[in-house]
Amino acid sequence: MIKIALLFPGQGSQYNMMGKSLYESSAEAREIFSRTNDILGYDLLAVINEGNLDKLTRTEFAQPAIFAYSYAIFQSIWKEKKFFPSFMAGHSLGEITALTCAGVFTYEDALRLVMERASLMQQATTDGQGGMAAINGLHPLLVEEECARLSNDDDKIVVANYNSSNQVVISGSKALVTQAAENLAKIGAISIPLQVSAPFHTPYLEISNQIFQRVLAATDMSAINWPVLSNVDAKPYSDTEGIRTRLSMQMVSAVRWKETIDYLLRQGVNTFIELGPKSALTNLIKRDFSHVRAFSYEEHYQEIMAIIDEQIAEKRPTLVSRSLAIAVCTRNQNWDEAEYQRGVIEPYRKVQALSNRLEEEGSEESIEDMKQAIEMLRSVFVTKKVPLEEQRERFTQIFDETKKRHLFDDFAALMFDEKETVYEK
Numbered sequence: 001m002i003k004i005a006l007l008f009p010g011q012g013s014q015y016n017m018m019g020k021s022l023y024e025s026s027a028e029a030r031e032i033f034s035r036t037n038d039i040l041g042y043d044l045l046a047v048i049n050e051g052n053l054d055k056l057t058r059t060e061f062a063q064p065a066i067f068a069y070s071y072a073i074f075q076s077i078w079k080e081k082k083f084f085p086s087f088m089a090g091h092s093l094g095e096i097t098a099l100t101c102a103g104v105f106t107y108e109d110a111l112r113l114v115m116e117r118a119s120l121m122q123q124a125t126t127d128g129q130g131g132m133a134a135i136n137g138l139h140p141l142l143v144e145e146e147c148a149r150l151s152n153d154d155d156k157i158v159v160a161n162y163n164s165s166n167q168v169v170i171s172g173s174k175a176l177v178t179q180a181a182e183n184l185a186k187i188g189a190i191s192i193p194l195q196v197s198a199p200f201h202t203p204y205l206e207i208s209n210q211i212f213q214r215v216l217a218a219t220d221m222s223a224i225n226w227p228v229l230s231n232v233d234a235k236p237y238s239d240t241e242g243i244r245t246r247l248s249m250q251m252v253s254a255v256r257w258k259e260t261i262d263y264l265l266r267q268g269v270n271t272f273i274e275l276g277p278k279s280a281l282t283n284l285i286k287r288d289f290s291h292v293r294a295f296s297y298e299e300h301y302q303e304i305m306a307i308i309d310e311q312i313a314e315k316r317p318t319l320v321s322r323s324l325a326i327a328v329c330t331r332n333q334n335w336d337e338a339e340y341q342r343g344v345i346e347p348y349r350k351v352q353a354l355s356n357r358l359e360e361e362g363s364e365e366s367i368e369d370m371k372q373a374i375e376m377l378r379s380v381f382v383t384k385k386v387p388l389e390e391q392r393e394r395f396t397q398i399f400d401e402t403k404k405r406h407l408f409d410d411f412a413a414l415m416f417d418e419k420e421t422v423y424e425k
Contacts, residue, residue: 212248330386
């Protein structure tokens with residue numbers, strides 16, 4: 001069974017002329033870039049294509065460019081093929097892209113968030129005073145110790161990204177980043193300066209982060225269509241309040257990317273597809289997990305299309321698996337721990353065990369299995385105090401994706417009767 005995770009890159013992956021072929025071949029991409037220019041107030045493609053990499057590397061240009069291009073890739077593929085990603089995850093800026101592709105933000109609202117985030121991050125330090133570098137070949141603890149040793153009251157340096165088993169990224173004062181790279185090289189590290197213009201994921205961004213929290217609080221959010229993992233703790237978001245809380249911490253917290261990939265592998269993901277410029281995230285996975293299928297849009301387009309076709313032909317997602325995913329993605333409005341344990345945790349774990357057994361045996365889900373999944377989801381909705389209209393939307397989504405509504409006519413008649421409130425408490 002093909003289980004896909006979509007990955008979205010962050011800043012540092014930008015390059016001149018990126019997206020040119022997509023723009024020329026996809027009407028969907030051209031429409032997205034047109035909407036982008038209207039919101040930005042300038043021609044983003046002109047910045048991408050003019051050949052000035054120093055300008056494109058500036059945070060206020062790089063982040064909208066990567067976000068728009070990555071989103072356009074997803075929409076172009078999605079318009080052509082309605083496939084079934086199991087998870088989405090994004091690296092730093094890419095987390096906002098993932099949330100947008102999963103339906104949490106409208107594109108316009110997300111682009112405004114990205115613009116504000118980029119501006120705040122760019123202003124966090126005097127231009128040229130902050131820096132970042134990838135450190136390859138050393139255990140993260142050794143890098144952490146060096147950062148702690150060099151930091152002082154005036155200048156800071158921290159580990160900003162835990163990317164793989166042998167790569168971390170350091171971030172902070174440019175002078176300290178240079179010094180740390182030199183010191184770590186003496187014990188075997190290979191360092192690569194990153195194409196960024198500010199010290200991301202460090203205490204230098206604390207004031208910027210506080211402002212961004214207010215912007216985020218004022219931004220509308222919708223329910224998540226697919227599970228998205230947070231950079232802060234490498235766990236899937238379950239509701240919009242969780243998104244506000246953890247996404248507002250992301251700017252000053254380390255990106256737990258290695259833990260993110262480990263989590264996805266534990267969930268049975270066997271195919272990773274990177275949607276965005278270059279192949280940085282794909283290469284990180286291949287470096288740690290040579291047996292795992294990982295593909296980037298720019299290098300493996302034909303392979304990706306073939307995999308998506310194979311997944312679509314293989315089968316639609318099961319009702320059991322989609323019920324589990326939606327249970328995780330549904331926001332909670334009930335803080336009674338005993339009720340939550342009884343109405344959410346216990347039924348979810350039973351259906352999770354059922355799903356694991358079906359996958360291990362390679363068995364098809366039975367009508368009784370599906371009934372158990374629906375009852376689990378109904379219990380989750382009632383316990384989490386989900387409004388009836390949202391319940392209807394979620395069950396409609398499951399039945400449409402799995403084409404199983406005809407098996408549950410009686411349930412559907414109750415669920416979609418406007419006068420019926422049997423599932424509310």
